[in-house]
Amino acid sequence: MTPPDDPANTLADRRSPSQVSSMDWLGHRSLGPIESGAVLLHAPSHAFQSPGGGEVQLARTARHLDALGVLVRPMNPWADRLEKARILHLFGMSREGLELAKVAQSRGVPVVLSPICWFEPSALAALAGSRLKAASALAAWGVRRAVPRVPGWRKELFRRSDAVLPNSEAEGEQLARLFGLDRRKLRVVPNGVEPTVLGANPEPFRALIGLDEFVLYAGRIEPRKNVLGLVKACEKTRLPLVVVGDPVPGSESYAEQCRGVPLASVTWVPRMDADDPLLASAFAAARVFALPSWFETPGLAALEAALAGCAIVITPFGCTREYFGNWAFYARPDRIQEISKALTEAWEAGRGRTELAEVVHRRYLWATVARRTAEVYDEIAPTG
Template structure:
């Protein structure tokens, strides 16, 4: 079948676009690029029938593993090829951050059980999420990951043979660097600040970030753009607010901005330093965007961050407030390194990601 006639159906979790983040951005940008290349793409709705598509692409399977397993079976029975993208990382350290008291203990036990089940497939007939995710990946025609590090993890945790795994790197819109910094500065009267963009939740390590910023005593501001996940982690949001209250004139929670908004792009180009001290990142789309915008980058040393940012970022230990504080101070007083921007634009654009995906489509259709 020719590339121009290929039809791709994207499926993600039902709540994905209610909690819009990097995974959803990646899906939309990939869809737009494929459409520019003549490939027919749709995001799944009740009107779609798997028989009408060449490829069914399950995006962010780790967020809906039970349904994904059934969807793989239905798609393959309809004659479609199935590609699954798990967007998966497993972190014992991150598991320790969730909940308090007995809830923290329960979360840790659940994590240890999930690691066992995902590797062995043994769940004693419970039809658990880790087992069904393993089966969904096993029964897919190909598995797409966004780094070699994730490939290693998927192969090791779910025993997926590497011959089935393909790496498609995340990308960035090069035009972000053309944004107007005055838009953000005129609205908030803040410049040369430290910027964080992402959800406010335990994995993102925002509480330690705030503590680290307070520890630095830098004469600047910490701007936090993102949605507090109060529905799930209200206790964590309350802790962040309590710590930020120690420095109310310097720490600003601005809520979430739309991904395509000129205000968000303006924030990127206005920032002096961008920080993402999460317990892991794969690799963090906001960090890629900030790098292209010209910000100096302070980022976690967990996940696949080094695969994307090489030696051009300052890496910090997410468990250490001291490490994060030192990273902020070092970045703030360092000169801008144009090599970071060149490195990202040379290796990680949505055009390159789309071209990689098209090659994969051609190989199985």
């Protein structure tokens, strides 16, 4: 099969799928006045300018809560009055969210927080940008770990939250250890996937890129995701790599570094919407999915790829082992040789990782996530 001259340019002109995406649904639901008793969902105001896993978590949770009959909508800060809300649900931790939590608390509105975070000391050092910044970041982390009583805006946000919904037991335990978070507030709600990837057709994506077997990365191009390390590892193994994603603002030079690795066989494809059928086709086509990031909680794209039957190469940092167990191939982000070895082993194992796919299908569908979230809502703000 002959590949197109420039797959990236071919995709750049492609139209969005006809069905309403989760992101479009959010925009539609934010219109009009707030209905009394609605759950208001909030993410930092800049979040959807470069959407990633946290934004997908918000959008998919919202859509499936709506399907359950839960009155839910993204918060419009220009028009929505918090006192009309049943609950304020914050996705991600930010000072902006803290200020909203203060207002909600003053007006008797319960606050639910999905922190979506992980504090990894090796990542703090590697991504700091300079030795001085790395030393400062590690010192602050060390103080926080040794003395969780130390005040800070994150600690205050946890204090003002009625329920905290980490994506894993490991994340919840870390937050309790670092911030003295009351464990009675913790309700683990995992990340999820859509079951639609199970029926995806691999041929459209294979036809687009001109490859039948390849290593796939899908996500933001930025240092935390360690795309450069993955490209270098694929160069060593001579495995074909397909990268689906765009650089986040400020990471353009990093993306150029990734593109500049000599001898690497990489096909670059622009970012796709999480609901795009062609992205599902990519998961169905790939032999291996790789995410050797500095940490993950646990990596939504990796979960989708696992459900689609890919062999998974992923970082051990974060809560990945809690999700992927012994069914994935783990590689530390700062060890190119380790990533190369994991890629080779995963390539030899190939597709059809049925045990992991069954675990993901049983535990991590968005419908399950929404039900657990709704149970937390009913616990802290019963209706009727």
